[in-house]
Amino acid sequence: MKKVTSYVLKVASRCNLNCSYCYMYNLGDKTYLKQPKFMSVDTVKALTLRLQSYCSRGAINFVHIIFHGGEPLLLSKEYYAECIQILTSGCPGVEFNFSLQTNGVTLDLDWYNFFNSLKIKVGISLDGPKAYHDEFRLFHNGKGSYHEVANAVKLGNQNGLTGILMVINPKIPVQEFYQELKELGVKKINLLFPDGHFDRLPDGIDPDKFKNNGYTPYADWLIALFKIWKQDKGRPVIRLFETLIEMLAGIPRGNQGFGRTKNGVMVIESDGGIEVTDSLRACYEGITRNNYNVHANEIDDLFKDQIFEVYYNAHDLVAEQCLNCPVYDICGGGFLGNRFANHNGFDNPTIYCKDMVRLITFLRNDLLESLPEETISQLMAEKLLYDDVINSFKLPPQNLINLEVKQQLNSFNQLIAL
Numbered sequence: 001m002k003k004v005t006s007y008v009l010k011v012a013s014r015c016n017l018n019c020s021y022c023y024m025y026n027l028g029d030k031t032y033l034k035q036p037k038f039m040s041v042d043t044v045k046a047l048t049l050r051l052q053s054y055c056s057r058g059a060i061n062f063v064h065i066i067f068h069g070g071e072p073l074l075l076s077k078e079y080y081a082e083c084i085q086i087l088t089s090g091c092p093g094v095e096f097n098f099s100l101q102t103n104g105v106t107l108d109l110d111w112y113n114f115f116n117s118l119k120i121k122v123g124i125s126l127d128g129p130k131a132y133h134d135e136f137r138l139f140h141n142g143k144g145s146y147h148e149v150a151n152a153v154k155l156g157n158q159n160g161l162t163g164i165l166m167v168i169n170p171k172i173p174v175q176e177f178y179q180e181l182k183e184l185g186v187k188k189i190n191l192l193f194p195d196g197h198f199d200r201l202p203d204g205i206d207p208d209k210f211k212n213n214g215y216t217p218y219a220d221w222l223i224a225l226f227k228i229w230k231q232d233k234g235r236p237v238i239r240l241f242e243t244l245i246e247m248l249a250g251i252p253r254g255n256q257g258f259g260r261t262k263n264g265v266m267v268i269e270s271d272g273g274i275e276v277t278d279s280l281r282a283c284y285e286g287i288t289r290n291n292y293n294v295h296a297n298e299i300d301d302l303f304k305d306q307i308f309e310v311y312y313n314a315h316d317l318v319a320e321q322c323l324n325c326p327v328y329d330i331c332g333g334g335f336l337g338n339r340f341a342n343h344n345g346f347d348n349p350t351i352y353c354k355d356m357v358r359l360i361t362f363l364r365n366d367l368l369e370s371l372p373e374e375t376i377s378q379l380m381a382e383k384l385l386y387d388d389v390i391n392s393f394k395l396p397p398q399n400l401i402n403l404e405v406k407q408q409l410n411s412f413n414q415l416i417a418l
């Protein structure tokens with residue numbers, strides 16, 4: 001049985017910010033307009049029944065619930081207390097872990113105290129120093145949100161803030177970015193590659209340089225950050241680096257952007273819709289939509305959904321180049337949404353392929369350099385060079401892609417719809 005243990009609850013389908021890159025509202029998909037603004041308590045009750053059924057049939061005894069939006073702080077504290085009571089009492093054999101991802105603009109001490117009392121882990125989205133954060137993360141009146149968010153981060157340092165989530169912006173000078181983290185007292189941060197695909201490249205990629213062999217703006221930025229971070233004895237946790245280093249050291253890790261693990265995350269929409277991860281919405285209108293809903297379906301009915309099937313197995317259902325790539329086990333072909341192109345669906349390496357090669361080979365070689373020579377020879381490990389990996393893509397493939405997999409990945413092409 002396929003196991004899904006993480007559920008993103010879209011408790012609010014509206015937001016008090018209007019971020020320019022938001023996959024919910026400002027990229028390929030406008031279907032949020034048909035959703036109720038908030039998830040009702042009845043929907044939470046229906047979800048609880050489905051979870052109880054699914055967990056007992058699948059012998060699942062741990063579930064991670066992520067309250068998400070839109071902006072989840074548009075709802076009340078009473079709402080969250082009731083949700084948690086319904087979920088925990090309705091699934092007696094299941095251990096729950098709750099977290100919430102907010103834009104932080106209304107996150108005050110009352111909220112922190114409340115979250116601490118219910119053991120809800122809180123993450124804030126921040127996009128770097130003021131000038132950069134305010135370029136993207138705007139209120140609906142056009143005003144930047146940095147001031148409010150920075151205050152929430154500082155307040156959270158002593159009051160249970162779990163960490164910061166940031167979309168990588170290679171236009172931010174790395175030193176300035178790191179200084180900002182230190183000044184805000186950030187203890188833990190995760191970095192995300194921006195949404196985007198072959199027909200909608202993210203801002204940080206210059207389309208004229210995109211195909212150049214040595215062009216790796218995201219990896220260059222991350223490597224510069226890594227060098228500063230590594231020297232700093234009081235460094236914050238940067239989860240992206242730590243996950244990659246652990247994987248390179250042979251510890252099994254992974255997430256939807258890296259590695260070879262299954263993608264065991266589902267989204268529950270505000271109307272109870274059971275869907276694949278919503279960041280795929282950046283691909284095209286309606287890609288995540290289906291007719292499954294907790295009011296009518298079991299959780300695992302989503303396993304019949306074509307896009308969920310590809311997403312769940314995304315690190316196995318990869319393009320032929322990935323199957324033959326020396327860093328495939330670490331990269332996993334990247335996040336599914338970043339592989340999309342109108343003409344062939346998901347039958348591509350990620351748009352960050354060269355960045356992945358640059359970053360992974362750098363970290364791998366850096367790790368090797370830190371080991372004693374004796375250990376390196378015992379491991380029979382050799383340095384892996386960026387150019388060698390890139391050149392290997394031109395060689396005839398040793399591993400051929402299964403034709404059915406190729407058709408499955410191509411079936412999402414949008415040429416007919418265009």
Ligand code: SF4
Pocket residue numbers: 321322323325326327328331332333334349350352353354356357
């Ligand atoms: S680096 Fe490129 S080719 Fe290699 S697995 Fe990742 S996306 Fe595929």
